[in-house]
Amino acid sequence: MKKRTKKHSTTSVKKSPSRKVYLDFASATPCDPRVIKAMNPFFSRNFANPSALHQDALIVKKEIERVRKGVARVLSVLSREIIFTSGGTEGDNLVIRGVFEAFLENNPGKTPHIIVSAIEHSAVIETCRALEKKGVTVSYIPVNDHGIINPKDVRDAITPDTIVVSVMYANNEVGTIQPIREIAKEIRHFKKINESEYPYFHTDAAQAMNYLSVIIPQLGVDLLSFNASKIYGPKGAGILFKKTGVLLSPIQFGGGQEWGLRAGTENVSGIIGLGEALTITESMKYTESVRLTKLRDYFISKLLKKFPFIKINGDQKNRLPNNINISVPNVSSELLVI
Secondary structure: OOOOOOOOOOOOOOOOOOOOOOOOOOOOOOOOHHHHHHHHHHOOOOOOOOOOOOHHHHHHHHHHHHHHHHHHHHHOOOHHHEEEEOOHHHHHHHHHHHHHHHHHHHOOOOOOEEEEEOOOOHHHHHHHHHHHOOOOEEEEEOOOOOOOOOHHHHHHHOOOOEEEEEOOOEOOOOOEEOOHHHHHHHHHHHHHHHOOOOOEEEEEOOOOOOOOOOOHHHHOOOEEEEEHHHOOOOOOOEEEEEOOOOOOOOOOOOOOOOOOOOOOOOOHHHHHHHHHHHHHHHHHHHHHHHHHHHHHHHHHHHHHHHOOOOEEOOOOOOEOOOOOOEEOOOOOHHHHHO
């Protein structure tokens, strides 16, 4: 009787590649597949220039206006108050430079004043520095140890020459959430007492769109900018909300698109993608915020237990659900990242 032997496969077992953990979603997010699907027809089939007058162009124009109305609905504003841009940087530039140019047109010879927080995105900070070379005075308001600005510091910095205050809704580095409503209240109080239309209040909401309320009447801002690439949409697309009555001059010229404030053939596929991404973001904002807050707090507790010498930067409570920023004493940031 033959002894039965167990057969062994000679096929080599392939080790699965290690899973990459991506920790830079504050910088850029991948495009949601649903966003890509919505964009696809506008790369080839619906490719017409929206400014043309033929039927194909009108179809594209109609889609742009559909998205504009959708964005306005999310922000609880008028569709005419929505300006499509190429992203957050252009939106911030259009605010700072556009308000400056409009002010000079109506107040020749005056020296305008601008207020920004010291931790603004470079799109705001560098624009202000460029305007300082033109004689504009800029106040950079510091934040406290937790990375949060004091609304009273903004109030104390406002002068009769202040034309715009810009404070980001949530910080991209340390994740702190700024008291936008309280700052808006201080600005409204100044304008009421001085019977002035200035200063306008702008917030860069790029980091806030995924997690925080962006209902404009509740925030009390006059201008708000954000970009699609932070909400799982395409790069190269963004919006600027401009409240009716805010005086803003264009900073680029051409065909007069976007109410004459942003010339250039519209990035149709990008606009469609932005609209789809914003719709998806709004539908899951609450559940994602709850899920990520639990993950964030769990991770922080584990970090502090394992490495009690590290420092958590930013406010422990008033911070974005997706943000953890730490310092490790005696270790350089560059080495830590590597």
